[in-house]
Amino acid sequence: MIGDFVVKGKYVGAEVDRVDAIGKVTGETKYADDLRLPNMHYGKILFSPYPRARVLHIDTRSAEALHGVRKIITAKDISGNNLYGYEIHHHPLLVGEGQETRFVGDSIALVVAETPEAADQALENIEVDYEVLTPLTSPREAKAEGAYQIHPGSQGNICCRPELIHGDIAAGFKNSEVIVEHTYFTSRQEQAFLETESGVAYVDDSGMLHIFSSLQDPYDVLEDVCYALGIPKSRIHVKGTIVGGAFGGKLITTIEVHLAAMVYLARVPVKIVLDREESFIFHPKRHPDEIHVKVGSTRDGKIQALEAEVLSDAGPYSGRTPEVLGLTVSALVGPYGIPSVHLTGQAIYTNNLDSGAMRGFGAPQAAVARESILDKLAGTLEMDPLELRQKNFLKPGQETLSPVLGDSPVSLELLKDQILEKMGPLPEVSPEQNKRVGRGFCFDMPVFDVSAIPVLGKSGVGIAVEIFSDASACVYAGGTELGQGITTVLAQIAAEELGLPINKVFVEMSDTWTCPRAGRTSASRLTYVLGNALLLATEKIRNTLLSRAAKMLEVSKDELILENGKIKAKGSPSKGVGLQEVATVCSNEGLKLREEGWFKYPEDRYMYGHTFMASAADVVVDLVTGEIKILKLVNIHDSGKVINPILAKGQLYGGSLQALGYALTENLIVEEGKLITPSFSEYLIPTAMDIPEEFVADAVETPYPTGPYGAKGLAEHALNSTTPAILNAISNAVDIDLTTIPVYPEHILEAIRAKETDHQ
């Protein structure tokens, strides 16, 4: 569509340093907590101590009387809807007297005080009478007949119930000579971003509310603040600050509605920074799922039928659950061509922690079930697990449940060859060491959002670019820099297209005042959608500059090229003019040097593009102690053209480590609706010491016809596919079934013993 495929430009495809590297390394970068405003006060939230309780009475008098306390806010002070939430507005900003709390992250009161200490003291002095009620903490109980409804009218506490059918499932199983089935349990995963939810806000002299916060979509925040508090959208300005990690945890509005209420009612600038324990209970986690999966195959390993049922814990609010479960269900098919498929899911409201978006967006759970059952099937068929996968790889043009969009070439065979080459031979251990090695594979088809149509309407994704008379340029992009490096990617593209050195290109992001609407920063989408929009915008500017330069040089516009800050005639290198001179002339003549580009996927529906991914792990398992050591971990992706190879590798390493934690260490324990692992000394994410001995990331670059330079999206990928690769490697090393994550050494010992007992 746009640009030449797989160009090796000066910047595009090159290992360009992050444009924000110096600030981040030196600590000069300002995060939300670094911002200070004159007369700034501190906001704190009183959370419900109970997952389910009726608020009988709230007495704020003694808290209000404390020195340094500016304002205490309860539900009755809120004049708007007092509700927010993505799609369904059923998340109360504040639970008021007579109302019930739905989880321990519900807010009861807000405190605004001169110092954080005074705010803490006020929190302790707010007296609340609760009638403590029995919470619903298991999806099975919650969906049972007669269970009370967490949201009145939600029959069986059902949040959503997706169903996907392809082909004739009964015929599929009839054609199968071998059928295996199993149930897998995946855990609740915490995003574990470094920067907790934080922001500052104030109202200016004209009555404009300014919010600066750590977020994933400034426009979603604007919607929520308007709805909950009744403030006109035209009076709200939201600016996303540089984010210290989000991973989906900031994909719904976090503290911004609280912050706006504080600023409006206390009439002072306010800062909120959640502490780690508050952050842990506040934002939605990866859904814990129970996945029953059944697969039928011929003797020679052609899969005929796939049936699965997912039971998912939605937590108290809908949020992103319907989208996440939708993706879990469809991702159960993965990159395989299966003629008959029947997949269903149920997400059930409970009084547990909230569930929502986390990197992978439901696909990692599906990958665990899918790739585990494939290895089990391979075992039953006495077939090599890789051969089984290869036999069922999706073929180009094959009709499946999830057709691959845009004639995206299917590169699974290529990925398979690459990963085998990178893995080399399976390492050996001497048998007397009581250790076994094993290798596990996972193939995946991670999606990226190409459209975001429901959010953005028919206009698509916007971006603005301006070139100034000094030949510097600025890109205004409504996405958010979460650490993924989108600022650098956009600077690379703009510098490439405008023929500017990259240090003359600046990128401003995530600002509802200056940036056209671009939709959420999620679903591995920004390189694709913003990259495309940026090419449309820069094309207009190039056109203006080249047209004007053609007149100046008295040559045809088509003969001109723009590079290194100069416009030159192709044939006669002596004929040229500096970009600065052209830009100055254009500026003086009032020509348009700020342009917008709006990208819209050709089809008017919400849809995903597909990428391909292969992961493999070699592990050694100690039969005596159950200890697991990852010897080698290889991730290879095909996300089309790679704009920045360093950033792409970073995405694979980071996602892969989060997957390693998901597989082996991370365990968020919620008992009776209360979180009992609310800190990083209890919730254990991998450290630098836990990195695999050999850790490889690489790419196969098959150009994508509609992508900028042939690029697709890349972000969530390795989190989907690394977990199953590790699980399969362990399970192959010691010949046991693994059904629950995280896998601890004692689980392995138990399984080995159970197997020994069976054999006796």
Next chain:
Amino acid sequence: MAAFDYVKPPSLESLINDYAQAKSEGAILAGGTDLLVKIRSGLVSRRVLFDINDLHEMKGISDEGDSLRIGAATRICDVADSNVVQSTVPFLSLAASQLGSPQIRNRATVGGNIVSASPAADTVLPLIAMGARLRFGSQGGNREVSIEKFMEGPGQTDIREDEVLIGVVVPKLSNGCKSHFIKVGRRKAVAISVVNIAGWIKTDRTGVIEDVRLVLGAVAPTAIRAGETETFLRGKRPNEVVLKEAARITAGQSSPISDIRGTQKGRRLLVEAWTFRLLQILMTQNEAN
């Protein structure tokens, strides 16, 4: 976080006097890696903290012939890195080197690891295995007690209200003994032990076990000696069958609870597995270790 006064006593004598005067309202501040976390989370509140970090009587490792004297305010990192500890009580250095993270080891102290009385405290295990003695000071005079007797339960010790832990006396491992420490955590750094085990062994020229100590952590209210295992092993010539039986007996002596780090059943399996592995390592280790 509750407010407190901060006092830095100029001498051990004034510390002992001031601390006695503060009664239960005072606390000793050494590394602060445990105390400050507890104060911040509201688990502990004290009116006054006495900082002992500059009291030279309470710092450092000195060689006293058959034993080492380690001051209560000696940093964990100093124990881990100490040549004399490495050569005379190697498994103490090993335990110290696996506690927490570099940042924690740079602040935390031996005394703190002892008096906070966590059943999972890494350095306590080798100290028990060595029969270390704790030296306390108070206005009434000094007292010495064996570390094994001192530990009463999770966070519970035999310490008296006016007593300050000054140091610990650790007998050196005798010639021909081999020692080892194993920490089982959920990750390779900054992990509280799910199970930890320390042990030493002495065999005669023919390979028969003359004496042995085995201490288990995180599987009982305090770190415990696996006395039955020690008795079982004494006088035996170790082979795989003997070690497996020893491991089985050891698991039986543990009384773990289920908590966020592991289940009772899982911990028993780990005790058995790692006891076997620890004994294997001790049997095959070079004496130099």
